[in-house]
Amino acid sequence: MKQLLYEVKKCLGCRSCEVACALAHSLSGDLYKALDEEKLSMPRKKVLACGGKNYPVSCRHCEDALCVDACMAGALVFDKQKGQVLHDAERCVGCWMCVMVCPYGAIRPDIKDKMPLRCDKCKDKDEPACVKACPTRAVIEQEKAEVKK
Amino acid sequence: MKQFVIIGNSAAGIAAAEAIRKADKQSAITIISDEDYPAYCRCLISYYLAGQVLVDKILYRPENFYKENNITLLLNKKVERVDPKKNRLVCVDKAQIPFDALLVATGSSPKFPEVKGIKKENVFGLRTIKNATEIAERLPMTKTACVLGGGLVGLKAAYALSKRNIDTKVIVKSKQVLSQMLDFAAAGFVQRRLVEHGVELVLGQDAVEIIGEGEIKAVKLDSGKAIGCELVVVGKGVKPNIELVKDTGIKINEGIIANNLLQTSIPNIYTAGDVCESFDITVQAPSINALWPVAVEQGRAAGVNIAGGNIIYDGSLGMNALEFFGLAVVSLGMYKVPDKDPSYEELVLDNPKEETYKKIVLKNNVIVGVILVKKISNSGVFLSLMRKKADVSVFKNSLLDDNFGYPAIKDLMPDKERIYV
Secondary structure, X not given: OEEEEXXXXXXXXXXXXXXXXXXXXXXXXXXXXXXXXXXXXXXXXXXXXXXXXXXXXXXXXXXXXXHHHHOOOOOEEEEOOOOEEEEOOOOOOOOOHHHHHOOOOOOEEEOOOOEEEOOOXXXXXXXXXXXXXXXXXXXXXXXXXXXXX | OOEEXXXXXXXXHHHHHHHHHHHOOOOEEEEEOOOOOOOEOHHHHHHHHOOOOOHHHOEOOOOOHHHHOOEEEEOOOOEEEEEOOOOEEEEOXXXXXXXXXXXXXXXXXXXXXXXXXXXXXXXXXXXXXXHHHHHXXXXXXXXEEEEEOOOHHHHHHHHHHHHOOOEEEEEEOOOOOOOOOOOHHHHHHHHHHHHHOXXXXXXXXXXXXXXXXXXXXXXXXXXXXXXXXXXXXXXXXXXXXXXXXXXOOOOEOOOEEOOOOOEOOOOOEEEOHHHEEEEEOOOOEEEOOOOHHHHHHHHHHHHHHHOOOOOOOOOEOOEEEEEEOOEEEEEEEOOOOOOOOOOEEEEEEEEOOOOEEEEEEEEOOEEEEEEEEOOOOOHHHHHHHHHXXXXXXXXXXXXXXXXXXXXXXXXXOOOOOOOEO
C-alpha cells in the first residue's frame, strides 16, 4: 500500500505537480490539446504557501475518512485492499458534503459536472503524474509501512 | 452471545450495526424498520423525485449487506413501546422483542403546521421513499404545486418539482429562504439562483388554509391572497420520533436525552441520529442536529459502546452543504451573531459581482460559525478549527484569503503530521 509524501523543504512552489495532475486527468493527456478541451481539466492538488514554505495539498486517502462518513449517497468508500478512498461517480449527486468535512480542504467541487475533484493516485498509471513531474523530487510515493518506523 | 436490537434502519442504525459487528462477530443484531425498504440514502429522495437518481442507486448498502453481516432485518414493523423494566420491545402487531442492549434511532418526521385542510389528500411531507413515490405518481395530473417552507427540504422539493416541469411556488414565512442556516445576505444569492431558474418564492407570508373539496384548489395566505395549486409539499422542519419512549422512564426533552456515551437515562438503552438530543459544541448547550453525517457519527459511537467499547462523544454542530442550480453553499455552526452580542466578531467578504460570500463568526478568537458561498473548498478546514475550539488569533487576518488552507492550521491539530516530511 503506497502513499504520497511531500518533502516540504524541497518544494519550490513551481506548481509542476498541479499542471501534471490536470493534464493526467484531461481527455487527451496532451498539454496543447488539453488547453483546447471544452472543459478545462482541473488539478486534484494545490500548492499552498505558508510561513515561507510550500505545501502541496491533496487527498490523503484517510482510513477513517470523514468524507466517507458524510457521503449521503454512499458514493465514497474506503477500500482496504487498495488503501484508497474510492469514488463512485454513478452514485454521486454532487451534494458537497465531502467538501464540507474534509479537514485538509483537499476536495474541490467541480460545479459543472457536479463531481468532487480529488486525488485518485492516477489509478490507471504505474506512477502518479505529480511524482513524475516534480523537478526536485519533493513528491515521493512510498510504501506505507516504511513511513511508520 | 447477546441480543442487540436497533430501532431504525437509516444512517445511525446502519453505522451502529456496522460498528457492533466489527467488534463482535457472535452476538445477534436485529434492525427494526417501519418502512418497507432496505436502508437507502434518505437525502437523495428529492433527487429521486427530480428523476435524477434511479431507485437502484438509492440503496445505501449492497443488497447482501444484512446477510453478509448476519443482521436480522424486520421491515414494516412498528415498535409501539420500549419496556426498559423487562428489556423488551412491544410492537404494534403485539410481537415482543427482547434485548440486552437497545439503540433507539427512530429518526424524525415532518412537522405539519396546524392549518385548515392540511390533512387533505395530495398534501405530502418529503421524508421517505414512499412519500417521493406518492408525489411522483401525482405529477402526471399536476400542473402547479405549492411548497410550504423555505428550509432545505422545502427548497429541495421545489427544485425537484421544477425539474419535473411543475410550476412551483415556495411559501416562506420568513423574509428569506434557509433562515435556519444562512444569514440574509447569503440567502439572497440562493434566492436569485432559484428565481432565475423559474422557482417562484413568496417571502414573508404564511399559509393559513389549504382550500378545496376533495381535490386541492389553492393555498390561502395570511395576506388574504390565494395561490392556485393541485399539490402541496410541506417542508416545515422535523420533529423527533419519541412516542415509543414516552412514559417509560427514559428521559426526554425535545428528543431523547443522551449522555456523552450516547446512553439514555437507562444505561443499556442508547440513542443516535435525528431523535437524539446530544450536545452542540458551538452553542454549548443540549441540542438536536438532525443531519446525515451527525447520525453516522453518533450511530458509530453508540455501536462501539454497545459492543463494550468506550467512545466519548463530545457533541455535534449544525452543518450543511447545498447546491441549487450550480451554486454551492456551506453553513457551519452559528451563522449569525446572537442579537448584537458584543462578545462576537464577524469577518465578512461580500462580492456580489463574483457571486462569492464568506463570513466567519468568532467568539474570543474561536470560530463558532461559517458561511461560504461558491468558494467552499476550505470549509472542512474551518470545521476542524471549530471542533478543536482552536484560538485563531495568529492567522485571523488571513482566514478569508483564497490561499488560506490546511498548511496554516496544521500545527494546531493534535494528530502528528504524517505526509509533510
